[in-house]
Amino acid sequence: MNTAPARSWTRYLRMLAVFYRTSIQADMEYRVDFFARVIASLLGLLTTVGSLAIAYGYTDNLKGWTFAQAMVLLAVYYLMDGLIEMFVGPNMRQITSQVREGTLDFILLKPVNAQFMASFRLLNIWRAANALVGLGLSVYTISRLSVTMGWAQAIAFALTLLAGMAIVYAFWLVLVTLTFWFVRVDNIEQIVWQAFETGRYPVEIYPGWLRGTLTYLIPVVFIITVPATALAGRLSGPMLAASLIVAALLVALASAFWRFGLRSYTGASA
Amino acid sequence: MRYWLEVYRINLRVAWAMLMxxxxxxxxxxxWGFVGPLVSLAVWSAAAQARGSDVAAGAQTFSRGDFAAYFLVYMIFSHLTMSWDAFEFAYRVRTGSLSPQLLRPIHPIHADASYNIGFKVITSIVLLPVWVVLFLVLHPAMPAPGIHLALSVPALVLAAVTRYVWQYALATIAFWTTRVDAINQFYFVLDSFLAGRIAPIALMPGAIAVIARFTPFWYMGAFPVELALGRLSIDRALSGMALQAVWLIIGVIVFRLIWASGVKQYSAVGA
Structure with a gap:
């Protein structure tokens, strides 16, 4: 357990800079991968846009969403997917395999907050492919909707994106903590992705029970729909506040669960 | 024949133990296989509802119940025909774990195929009640069972074998490059549009609808589904199965050619 004395913010920021710098240095070895990823990302986008375009060929409106609005949602989906794969995914996968191999001990023994170390140690810059594709699509769709981007709107968008990332992080951290007790669940992240996948499309198209699940149980709405609404300049103040509160609450709960899990963690190797 | 039955029997036992x-x-x-078809169903149900009438293209019409039937049957058939070797194989080449498999007297495809069959048997038993519940909840417009449904069984088996062989041929590209992400994604795009995964082929814009029915993708995907739902004539069903057989044979030839030259230039990684 972490017994280090309270340290200043600057120390953690310096550490974060070192973590990310070394991660980027390591990633430089795999440059060519990036182009393959961009191509894969664009092909994936082609499939989703195509499937929506075909459906919109038979109607100009799906449950109140025009094609252009649905595109904004898709853009945010890709952006969020890229950000999660860059910042959250590598760390969460690392913890899962460290629990299995018993190397989590090395992190727990370091004189820093274990959750900080486990959550921010890695950064995968090549996974930015989806984020870049999402960013490009965001700019394009916003220009088509003839929305002018003001500062307030840009800040609201950034805040809701951060809140969305924090919510995904909280869910993933809970799943990762579960591996302290059930080691053999390597693909547990698929549960997160299955819920996330549904966020590509307006939540209104789903039947009531699923819509409820995606709003309250796994708040995909806060992960994708709310940032997309912010990007389109239609976000209300209370909604922005709700998104930040939900994110803060879930991160707090997940952190408490992580600390509870750590108490029952026993190393897997000698 | 007896020899191969025995090989598969033993491989299946191993696969069963591994899966358990x-x-x-x-x-x-x-x-995981539920998500795609159910999302597509939601999109098309919303489209049918927005129009206030059936979605029609040419001679084919789809009501909400028809979409439910199409995507539910597609979900089950897709589960029974799926293969993931294209992803698995590159990993094995990269880590070198392929090497011991190459040293065995039997081609690795047989152990993998057994594992694939074992996976489908186990998961289908578990998923069966879930499928039943989905049928009860989503009210698909299913035609009365008859000759079409019976014919869809051999079509489904042919689709599964054909897809397996083509995917394994694709997987073998990993002998040259282990960065197969983009290649697999390209295959997935073709599969989504041409196999009727994201929408029934009849609803695709003109050119795609025509081209798709000549590609192997449609025969590995939507062909048995449309057959089971009585959307194809008996003549079309029989000629379709003949074409499935043709694509299977072409797949086997392509696979053997790629494998023979790939294995020659494969050099092991790892100790």
Missing amino acids: QYRFAVLIWAV
């Missing part, structure tokens, strides 16, 4: 060890993980993968 990872029951939970296996189940998560199996449920």
Whole structure:
């Protein structure tokens, strides 16, 4: 357990800079991968846009969403997917395999907050492919909707994106903590992705029970729909506040669960 | 024949033991297959509702119940025909774990195919009640069972074998490059549009609808589905199965050619 004395913010920021710098240095070895990823990302986008375009060929409106609005949602989906794969995914996968191999001990023994170390140690810059594709699509769709981007709107968008990332992080951290007790669940992240996948499309198209699940149980709405609404300049103040509160609450709960899990963690190797 | 039955019997036992060890993980993968078809169903149900009438293209019409039937049958058939070797194989080449498999007297495809069959048997038993519930909840417009449904069984088996062989041929590209992400994604795009995964082929814009029915993708995907739903004539069903057989044979030839030259230039990684 972490017994280090309270340290200043600057120390953690310096550490974060070192973590990310070394991660980027390591990633430089795999440059060519990036182009393959961009191509894969664009092909994936082609499939989703195509499937929506075909459906919109038979109607100009799906449950109140025009094609252009649905595109904004898709853009945010890709952006969020890229950000999660860059910042959250590598760390969460690392913890899962460290629990299995018993190397989590090395992190727990370091004189820093274990959750900080486990959550921010890695950064995968090549996974930015989806984020870049999402960013490009965001700019394009916003220009088509003839929305002018003001500062307030840009800040609201950034805040809701951060809140969305924090919510995904909280869910993933809970799943990762579960591996302290059930080691053999390597693909547990698929549960997160299955819920996330549904966020590509307006939540209104789903039947009531699923819509409820995606709003309250796994708040995909806060992960994708709310940032997309912010990007389109239609976000209300209370909604922005709700998104930040939900994110803060879930991160707090997940952190408490992580600390509870750590108490029952026993190393897997000698 | 007896020899191969014995080979598969033993491989299946091994596969069964391996799958049982990872029951939970296996189940998560199996449920993964639900997401795509159900999302497509939601999109098309919304489209049918927005129009206030059936979605029609040419001679084919789809009501909400028809979409439910199409995507539910597609979900089950897709589960029974799926293969993931294209992803698995590159990993094995990269880590060098392929090497011991190459040293065995029997081609690795047989152990993999057994594992594939074992996976489908186990997961289908577990998923069966879920499928039943989905049928009860989503009210698909299913035609009365008859000759079409019976014919869809051999069509489904042919689709599964054909897809397996083509995917394995694709997997073998990993002998040259282990960065197969973009290649697999390209295959997935073709599969989505041409196999009727994201929408019934009849609803595709003109050119795609025509081209798709000549590609192997449609025969590995939507062909048995449309057959089971009585959307194809008996003549079309029989000629379709003949074409499935043709694509299977071409697949086997392509696979053997790629494998023969790939294995020659494969050099092991790892100790």
